[in-house]
Amino acid sequence: MNYRYLPMTEADRREMLKVLGIQSVDQLFDDIPESVRFQGSLNIPKSMSEPVLTRHMKQLAGKNWSLDQYPSFLGAGAYEHYIPSVVDHVISRSEFYTAYTPYQPEISQGELQAIFEFQSMICELTGMEVANSSMYDGVTALAEAAGVASAVARKNKVLISRAVHPEARQILFTQAEGLGLEVQEIPCRDGVTDLKELEKASDADTAAVIVQSPNFFGNLEDLSRVEPIAHAHKGLFIVSANPISLGLLKPPGEYGADIVVGDAQPMGIPVQFGGPHCGFFAVTRKLMRKVPGRIVGQTTDEDGVRGFVLTLQAREQHIRREKATSNICSNQALNALAASVWMTALGKKGLQQLAKLNLDKAHYARKRLSQVAGVTPLFDRPFFNEFALHLDRPVAEVNRKLLEAGIIGGYDLARDYPELENAVLIAVTDMRTREEIDELVRVLEGLA
Numbered sequence: 001m002n003y004r005y006l007p008m009t010e011a012d013r014r015e016m017l018k019v020l021g022i023q024s025v026d027q028l029f030d031d032i033p034e035s036v037r038f039q040g041s042l043n044i045p046k047s048m049s050e051p052v053l054t055r056h057m058k059q060l061a062g063k064n065w066s067l068d069q070y071p072s073f074l075g076a077g078a079y080e081h082y083i084p085s086v087v088d089h090v091i092s093r094s095e096f097y098t099a100y101t102p103y104q105p106e107i108s109q110g111e112l113q114a115i116f117e118f119q120s121m122i123c124e125l126t127g128m129e130v131a132n133s134s135m136y137d138g139v140t141a142l143a144e145a146a147g148v149a150s151a152v153a154r155k156n157k158v159l160i161s162r163a164v165h166p167e168a169r170q171i172l173f174t175q176a177e178g179l180g181l182e183v184q185e186i187p188c189r190d191g192v193t194d195l196k197e198l199e200k201a202s203d204a205d206t207a208a209v210i211v212q213s214p215n216f217f218g219n220l221e222d223l224s225r226v227e228p229i230a231h232a233h234k235g236l237f238i239v240s241a242n243p244i245s246l247g248l249l250k251p252p253g254e255y256g257a258d259i260v261v262g263d264a265q266p267m268g269i270p271v272q273f274g275g276p277h278c279g280f281f282a283v284t285r286k287l288m289r290k291v292p293g294r295i296v297g298q299t300t301d302e303d304g305v306r307g308f309v310l311t312l313q314a315r316e317q318h319i320r321r322e323k324a325t326s327n328i329c330s331n332q333a334l335n336a337l338a339a340s341v342w343m344t345a346l347g348k349k350g351l352q353q354l355a356k357l358n359l360d361k362a363h364y365a366r367k368r369l370s371q372v373a374g375v376t377p378l379f380d381r382p383f384f385n386e387f388a389l390h391l392d393r394p395v396a397e398v399n400r401k402l403l404e405a406g407i408i409g410g411y412d413l414a415r416d417y418p419e420l421e422n423a424v425l426i427a428v429t430d431m432r433t434r435e436e437i438d439e440l441v442r443v444l445e446g447l448a
Contacts, residue, residue, distance in 0.1 A: 075427025127253025269344025
């Protein structure tokens with residue numbers, strides 16, 4: 001047997017060829033002209049035995065700079081936070097770990113209840129009335145929100161701040177091509193959305209205004225001033241939010257947001273080298289039937305016993321095809337469960353304390369780093385757990401030195417904002433200790 005997971009012997013192969021009436025597997029491709037067939041061998045490594053392959057993969061994995069080994073000040077959309085051990089314990093149970101779409105409520109009550117609890121907690125966290133059972137991740141949730149706004153407002157112009165995560169903006173531009181949306185970016189001023197430019201761009205054709213708070217630079221946007229601009233021409237107000245920050249900040253729903261999206265990754269989901277993560281999508285009640293994905297609801301059976309069912313899913317994505325407002329018909333149930341267990345384990349006070357830890361540690365780090373020669377704060381704005389600094393040398397050079405010292409540095413902002421040369425985005429979460437922050441300062445002082 002050549003392959004452990006393809007248990008076909010040579011005898012099996014000969015028997016199949018005999019039934020087909022051919023002498024070799026190559027004869028299966030006789031209908032393909034020789035002139036268009038690939039001649040030669042693919043430029044890929046030769047096959048390995050299982051023990052050799054396992055060792056090879058471990059060696060490759062060992063080249064990664066893991067968060068288990070090194071303190072990280074890299075955020076920019078994926079964050080290392082405290083995860084209670086109960087999270088992994090619950091999501092590793094087979095009834096959740098192997099569960100798929102709960103179409104049959106009579107055998108899916110556990111999965112359905114878990115999703116219902118996730119929806120309920122997301123609503124409470126964001127200050128919204130309805131939340132779906134989760135999205136693939138935060139950036140695709142934002143793009144879906146723009147599609148919903150266009151369908152509801154019957155307009156195709158979307159205004160999005162340049163302070164929104166660059167990947168989210170890229171996804172939106174890609175999706176806009178298929179949806180026929182006109183996306184216009186609003187410039188930033190001093191690390192936040194330029195409200196004068198936003199007001200100037202907003203008109204009767206505007207379907208939605210999209211901002212992120214805390215934004216990509218870590219700064220808080222003034223949502224109370226964005227809301228009237230978004231609603232001035234009957235467009236929708238869409239806010240992308242960091243869920244941890246909502247342990248301290250007033251939720252977007254209280255600012256009049258119509259749609260609140262974000263990534264649930266900070267809530268009990270490891271960074272995992274970029275995914276899979278889990279997006280959340282919350283709306284006002286009047287938008288409930290426009291929400292992509294599905295919504296789990298609570299009901300009672302004929303005996304009056306509480307139960308859970310798929311209350312709503314946009315069937316149009318199955319039957320209307322190209323006319324559908326969304327093609328999302330699934331969700332990240334396992335990661336949504338992880339977020340639910342995480343929120344339950346921490347509770348309201350625990351989330352508030354965790355958010356306060358993030359705030360305090362980030363402000364301590366910014367104060368200490370600002371005292372280093374050649375390091376200056378890029379903006380003077382209220383921020384949560386990320387902040388931008390200007391360095392006196394290239395960020396790549398600094399990050400190489402930090403790696404040599406066993407520290408994962410911040411994000412080079414010039415990658416997405418060419419005008420911000422030598423600017424770095426630093427994330428400080430609850431997982432960073434005072435000693436690690438002080439060590440970061442010490443290494444940077446050595447470079448000065």
